[in-house]
Amino acid sequence: MIRLNNCWRLTRGLTILISLILVTLVILDRWLEYKYTLVPQEKSRQLQRLNESSARMWQTISDLMLADNRAATEGFITSYSASTPFRAIALIDEGRVLLANQLSLKGSKVGDISCYRRTWVSEAVTESSPVIVAHPSRENHLCSVMPVTMLERSTSLRPERLAALVVEYDMSPAMTALTQQVWNPQQWVRLLAFALLVAFVITLILNHFIVKPLNLIRLRMQEYGQGNALARVELEGSCELMEVAENFNELMTQVSEAEQEVRRSEERWIKALDAAGDGVWDWDLRTNTLFFSSQWKRMLGYQSYEIGDTFEDWSGRVHPDDLDKALRCVEAHLAGDTEVYRATYRMRCKNGDYRWFMDRGMVFERDSDGKALRVTGTHSDISEQKRTEAALKESQQQFQLAMQGSNDGLWDWRLRDNSIYFSPRWKGMLGYADDELENKLSVWEGLLHPDDLLAAREEAARCVTGKKDQYEVEFRLRHKQGHWVYALSRAIALKDENGHVERLVGTHMDLTEIRAVQKQLEESRHQLKKLAFYDALTGLPNRRLLEENMTRQLADSQANHKILAVAMMDLDGFKQVNDTHGHDIGDELLQAVADRLKLCMQEHDDIARLGGGR
Structure with a gap:
């Protein structure tokens, strides 16, 4: 058994904590009530x-x-x-x-x-x-x-x-x-004293049955972590913590046996990966030494004794264009930014050729500060996969773009020979048959509206020079019948292995109908604005427009020290006209009065109908 000298310090802390909780709960209950x-x-x-x-x-x-x-x-x-x-x-x-x-x-x-x-x-x-x-x-x-x-x-x-x-x-x-009745100080003194007493009793119970046994288990765990594989917990009694101590002892025994099994399994999986064709590497950062399996060295054409165990034996064979990227991936994983280290790069073989490899690994050991101590990973040859990807890349891109632009016109501009292709649909949007337009860049420029030619060329130049990866511009093209067709042209820039743009492949979308609908919408907005600010019967401004005009004219008259006059008119007997001759005659009367009043108004005067005969 271990005697804990800080028992009473923990008791005071628990007493204060539990007291605060009890007092807080009482105060909260009283306040809510x-x-x-x-x-x-x-x-x-x-x-x-x-x-x-x-x-x-x-x-x-x-x-x-x-x-x-x-x-x-x-x-x-x-x-x-x-x-x-x-x-x-x-x-x-x-x-x-x-x-x-x-x-x-x-x-x-x-x-x-x-x-x-x-x-x-x-x-x-x-x-x-x-x-x-x-x-x-x-x-x-x-x-x-x-x-x-x-x-x-x-x-x-x-x-x-x-x-x-x-x-x-x-x-x-x-x-x-x-x-004053609810928040009586004497009452709260009694509640505080009771809470302290209850908290002290609870603290004594927790300290005796929980805190002391837990501290003993914690100390034994520290001893085990410091390398004492025989550290075990000894407790007396029959409580839940006794079961925890027994489980801890069993766990320590199982961990010791598992560590021995891990060492044996490491040897087996290295041999298994070598047999599967993948190389294995293990990096001890404490000594900065690297272990490369025999298969790892054979993948580069070397014998086991021809490659050492230093970091430079690996970095010195990585392609210069890929080394910085690979090192950034290593540093990110060591810093804990990525869960798994993964990098693809080229390495120089013994015969001088470069082959593609995929490196995968993970930090298996870190110190108490989180610093990586050991990294283990595999080395796979993916050269054949890279060649297959390069062969499929061009055909896949062409297919995907064709599928995306199946309802629009398709165009493909190859920069190496400055040749361009226009699909039949592209030409049909302008009223031409496939054989009526040549596949030349000059044909496209000749069909462009003069006001749109400069913007289209500048957007294409930004994509060709690599400043943009996507081409998107709206312009007008002349139809065979002479009118202008609104078109939206979109394309992506395809680059070669050196990062230079070699093709622009894209589509044309006919926006003529969309522009027509937009024009109709604009006209509808104008009509709605008229309905919102003008009286539907007389055509005069309504109350809302009058208020805006009066606000503006009042501000102008105050600023320029001008006199502003306002007249209010009401048609006497208008209700009798509606009741006697009907609302249609009343509406005609209002329209006639409005027309005559318009004749009396000057250009800068405002007149409006507020409602009824006013």
């Missing part, structure tokens, strides 16, 4: 209280005002002191405060009453009941608006008229009392 349960409940109670008080207040004041007893009404209103939740109570008539529970508000304008809104008064009058809404600018304040019927003193007939009773209700005292 306060935020989403207690606060809504309290607000609901305050709203119910205001609703009941408003109903009683509305009934009492309405009865007193109908009896024309203003003295009793004022006494009733002033009985609600401003120190109560009823911050402000005001009876408003004709834009002024008639009566209020605060002397400073009496006789003032409605602008001094923050809870007064015409829309709320209109809603209360319409529904004939109090309207209760949240205060527009003050948190935890409610506004209640009630219509009050009162008598007109100015006539002996005692006609009735409506006034508005506005109440501002403050829920802040109730919400403050709730907050």
Whole structure:
């Protein structure tokens, strides 16, 4: 058994951690209850209280005002002191405060009453009941608006008229009392003490049954990692960690046996790969030595003793054009940027010829800092595959492009002899038969629109010089019947093994119908714009265009100190015309009026129909 001197340090840490978790959970639970349960409940109670008080207040004041007893009404209103939740109570008539529970508000304008809104008064009058809404600018304040019927003193007939009773209700005292009740410091001290006690007990249990056994297992694992293959864990008791210790001991035994088996299997797979025709290499970066299998050396035409075990024995035989790329692949894998090292390059054989090889490998060992220590891989001869790929490359590209351009015209420009091929479909797009146009570059240039010739040539020059890999340009070609055909030409640049462009192969797509549709769409947009800004009946600008014109002219008049006049006209009796003669006659009347008004307008004047006869 191993004694842990830092046991109490771990205990204090666990105690603090568990205490913080428990206190956090309690605070979070209390806050959620306060935020989403207690606060809504309290607000609901305050709203119910205001609703009941408003109903009683509305009934009492309405009865007193109908009896024309203003003295009793004022006494009733002033009985609600401003120190109560009823911050402000005001009876408003004709834009002024008639009566209020605060002397400073009496006789003032409605602008001094923050809870007064015409829309709320209109809603209360319409529904004939109090309207209760949240205060527009003050948190935890409610506004209640009630219509009050009162008598007109100015006539002996005692006609009735409506006034508005506005109440501002403050829920802040109730919400403050709730907050003080919930967040009582004495209560939180008791909760904190209880959380610390529970956390300390839990920490003692965890330390005795979990922390100490885990530390013992960790120490034995460190000993095994440092090379002590006989390191084993010894625990007493019958718990889950005892089973973990037993499994660890069994694992260490199995790992030791597996390491011996790995060493034996390495010898077997090297021999197997040699027999399959692939070479094997193993690079020890600690000593910077390389092992090359016998098959690896025979693939280059050497005997086993003719190649050494240094890095230069490999790099010195790689083709100079491929060496930088191969080294970058090696460095990327050693740095951990790639999971597998893979590189394709040429190597010089004993007879001086170069053959293509594919190298594949992987880092099998790294130190604690992640630095590669050992890399193992294979070496495969792919020279025959490369020759096959080169033979198929040209035919595959031709086939793929032909399939892509089967519905369009196909063209193929070979730069070596400056010959060009136009497919029958390419010529048919321009109304020509296959034998009516020669396959010459000058024929294409002669059919191009003069305004498009320069752009087409410059795009081709960028592809020929290798600045671009794809050719794409839109131009017009002259049809056999004389009109212009819009075409989109696309091509890819094919390069030889030296990276020089040797061919441009592409297609022609007829865009004439697409351009026609685009023109129709543009006309449709113009028509939609006209419908959006002009009245369909009279042809005059509508309200939207008038607003834009007036905004512009107002800005111009202000900037240039000019006078701007606005006239508003409405056709009297227009409704009778519609009702008597029908809407068709009314529409004709509007059109006639609009035509006459246009004659009266100057060039810089604006006239518009706002709607109806206006």
